[in-house]
Amino acid sequence: MAANNMHVARRREWTDAKPLVLLGPGGVGKSTLGRALSQRLNWELIDLDILFCETVGNIGEVIAVSGYDYYRLENLNLAERRFDEISAPAIFVTSSGFLTAPQDSEDFARASRLAQRGYGIVLLPSLDIERAAEIVVERQLRRGFGFIEDQEQHKFRQRFPIYMALGDALVVSTDQPESIAEAMITALGLH
Secondary structure (H helix, E strand, C coil): CEECCEEEEECCCCCCCCCEEEECCCCCCHHHHHHHHHHHHCCEEEEHHHHHHHHCCCHHHHHHHHCHHHHHHHHHHHHHHHHHCCCCCEEEECCCCCCCCCCCCHHHHHHHHHHHHCEEEEEECCCCHHHHHHHHHHHHHHCCCCCCHHHHHHHHHHHHHHHHCCCCEEEEECCCHHHHHHHHHHHHCCC
16 A cells, blocks of 8 residues: 555555564654554553663663673563563564564574564665665664764664565555554554
8 A cells, every 4th residue: 555655565464363563673663653553543552662771771771781682682582571461452662673683593583483473564764775774864863872874874774675574564654653553554454
């Protein structure tokens, strides 16, 4: 389905027994869209970044002290524990690096299995990597986390093809979160 500045491609049908799992690189709007969907559908919202900060600690500090691999493992452990507690309907917002471990690693296999237990929706601002990188990097730099433009460009370009190949649905848009949520509800038959 395409509407205005939006493209929604279903790769598989959604069943109401599965929670929605929002996937994608940092800066694509997963948390914002998750809130809009949760409010519109009145579904439980689980944002993995918020949950990590509440239960483990500040993501940046954990990475600085213990390294990214430690963070990714703790994040994955937390995601699995919390996902086991979900009673549908729910929206589960993953972290930006959730599916970016090496694809032959056990971390990637575990994250993939978790995403497949739900209905994975990949979010991107554009199908054109140049335009998508421009949008996402600009958003990331405005977040105030001290991101460096070249590093964010590199990270996004590495993750773009990974996320393009994943998920049960692909949603591409720069529209307002409420408009995207409404289009998703219609296109996927959510209720």
